[in-house]
Amino acid sequence: MSWEADLDTLVTERGSALVAYAYLLAGNLASAEDLVQDAIVRTYSRRRPEDITWVEAYVRRVILHTYLDGYRARRRFAAVTPLLATADVADGAQEAAGDRTDVARALTSLSPRERACVVLRFYDDLTLPEIGLRLGVSAGAVKRYLSDARRKLEPLLGPQPGLATEDVATITKGGSR
Known part of the structure; x- marks a missing residue:
């Protein structure tokens, strides 16, 4: 199968899942779609992967790093540009989408590293050491x-027992706690 066919398969079969993943990080659909597009372009401009499962995992990693790099650039740019006032977002969400809206809004209050850790822990279901490897930080961080x-x-959301880290075992190289 050619790399063009692999790319088409990735976009048609896993594109919506990749956009959903990026949405959790970026907080809006347009930015999420841009993150996915940038990640796919970066992935396919560097190599012609063979395994579509590997490609999706690699694209997710590129999405994460593109998001973090973009945040750093925006923060530097914001430091030198004047602040602009924006209109507040209206709370007109449907009852069924209310929880999702609350979570998306609450995620915007987190720093990029905190947000990335929450998304990797609860969306990707990664362990603390795996998150640390992806972000290049220690499990303690x-x-x-x-x-x-x-x-x-x-x-913002009420008690979140799933975010407690005291009961999560940290796996070391020796296999013990």
């Missing part, structure tokens, strides 16, 4: 980011 995220999310 991941625990700190999740703890900070819990403190920020609880006033």
Whole structure:
């Protein structure tokens, strides 16, 4: 199968899942779609992968790093540009989508690292060491980011027992705790 066919398969079969993943990080659909497009372009401009499962995992990783790099660039740019006032977002969401809207809004209160840790932990279902490897930080730093995220999310969403890190075992190279 050619790389063009592999790319077409990835986009048609897994494109919506990739956009959903990016949406959790970016917080809006347009940015999520841009993140996915950038990640796919970066992935296919560097190599011609063979295994479509590997490609999706690699694209997810590129999405994460593109999001974090973009945040850093926006933060630097915002430091030198004047602040603009924006209109508040109206709360006209349907009852069924209310929880989703609340979570999406609450995620915007987190720093990029905290948000990435929450998404990787609860959307990708990764362990603390796996999150640390993806982000290039220690498992202890991941625990700190999740703890900070819990403190920020609880006033907005109520108690979040799933964000507790005290009961999560950290796997070391020796296989013990």
